[in-house]
Amino acid sequence: MDAQHLEQDYCSVPEPAAVDNALNQTEDLRKEVDRLRRQVEELSVSQRFCLGRFAASDDDVRFYTRFVTYSHLMAFWKLIEPASHNMIHVSRARARATTIRSEAGTTGSAWSLQPIDEFFLFMVHLSVGLTQRDLAHRFNIHQSTVSRIITTWANFLYTVLGSVRIWMSEEEVKAHLPNEFQDYPDTQVVIDCTELRCQTPSSLLLQSEVFSTYKSHCTFKGLIGMAPHGAITFVSSLYAGSVSDKELFKQSGIVSLLKPGMAIMVDKGFLVDDCVPCKVYRPAYLSKREQMSADEVRETQSIARLRVHVERLIRRVKQHKLFDTVIPLSITGSINQLYTVACLLVNYQNGPLVKAWAKD
Structure with a gap:
């Protein structure tokens, strides 16, 4: 073994400045990853047909849902959202009159859309009159899923809103x-x-x-x-x-x-x-x-x-x-x-x- 290797100090530690520099680089990389992740999420929302895409435009919200502003819509959503956790979903086996009950606290339903976007889909159907085929293309789901969402939300809102006394004394x-x-x-x-x-x-x-x-x-x-x-x-x-x-x-x-x-x-x-x-x-x-x-x-x-x-x-x-x-x-x-x-x-x-x- 030559003298150069004998003189090598394997127990030496990096200089403090080098450690700080590595940590700073790691923190910069983490921030960059977070920034890119947010950018990807924003691009995904802007390309998907969902409520979040139109949240900044009251005109679009009014066109697609008939709610006068996004704030009006979200205020209404806060009223019905707690009850939506116990919503009865129409299943694929409608001919057998079976249903799927969503579990309390579940963030999604039997299909791929978030509950608030299921509600948005229903409102677009009601307010704009788009066909189920058109909605299937816009939301990137199957037409039969669109049909089940519409029926589910029609029954749910009929029950929830119908339970509120509107006749006045x-x-x-x-x-x-x-x-x-x-x-x-x-x-x-x-x-x-x-x-x-x-x-x-x-x-x-x-x-x-x-x-x-x-x-x-x-x-x-x-x-x-x-x-x-x-x-x-x-x-x-x-x-x-x-x-x-x-x-x-x-x-x-x-x-x-x-x-x-x-x-x-x-x-x-x-x-x-x-x-x-x-x-x-x-x-x-x-x-x-x-x-x-x-x-x-x-x-x-x-x-x-x-x-x-x-x-x-x-x-x-x-x-x-x-x-x-x-x-x-x-x-x-x-x-x-x-x-x-x-x-x-x-x-x-x-x-x-x-x-x-x-x-x-």
């Missing part, structure tokens, strides 16, 4: 009564019907049941009740389009909520005076008379000005574009849940119907 209605209703101070609810066009069934019997003579098309028909200050306080189930307004009113269940001291405001076609225990405000109509009196004309114009707001409210419901097209018969099994959820969501998605009516 007489005292609550009067406490929020706008000045515009001072001539009708006992008005409890403003009522109107709306129709949703549906695909024509091949069965002639079914065609006759859902055909609406008013719309000259096959429709589903529902009744909506609005408190004078603009909140939805009653939503009926959907009925076949051939049902009359009066029959729908009787079958809807709203009569049981009315009391003698209340009044309802309806359109001239609602001849329901013999069905209710309360007063009815309705525009006058000529019947067999040649003309109305001056008082009747003034009252008709006054009621018409107030009733226009329930029509505006119904337009808010139909801003969910799923109902702006002909509804395919393939979703009739869940159309009642979808429609009811769309109606109930209106109370959460928007600001006041008339800003001047809003009270602190």
Whole structure:
């Protein structure tokens, strides 16, 4: 062994400066890795079709979900998120009527999307009316998974929102009564019907049941009740389009909520005076008379000005574009849940119907 190796000191330690330099390099590398990881995550979010991609744009959030701002949407999500942990998921074996219950505290569901993005997918379907095939491509999941997510969230929101009492007491209605209703101070609810066009069934019997003579098309028909200050306080189930307004009113269940001291405001076609225990405000109509009196004309114009707001409210419901097209018969099994959820969501998605009516 030569002298050079004999003189080597294998017990020597690195200089302190060299140790500090190595540690600094390690820390710099760690920070660079973290920066690159965040950049990859940001790029992934920007390329994926998910709620996070649109969080910075209230206009996009409003377009895809009908919630007026991202903050509104997240406030609503905080209300329903705790209940979503016990959500019943529709399984692949729907024919056997089986379901999958998600475990409490689980971050994901039976499929690949996070719960908040499942909710976002449902809202995009409802609000923009995108087909299941389109949604499957956008979210990069199978079309059958899209179908199960939509059905699952329709059932879940129908149950959760339906458990919230929206009918208001007489005292609550009067406490929020706008000045515009001072001539009708006992008005409890403003009522109107709306129709949703549906695909024509091949069965002639079914065609006759859902055909609406008013719309000259096959429709589903529902009744909506609005408190004078603009909140939805009653939503009926959907009925076949051939049902009359009066029959729908009787079958809807709203009569049981009315009391003698209340009044309802309806359109001239609602001849329901013999069905209710309360007063009815309705525009006058000529019947067999040649003309109305001056008082009747003034009252008709006054009621018409107030009733226009329930029509505006119904337009808010139909801003969910799923109902702006002909509804395919393939979703009739869940159309009642979808429609009811769309109606109930209106109370959460928007600001006041008339800003001047809003009270602190």
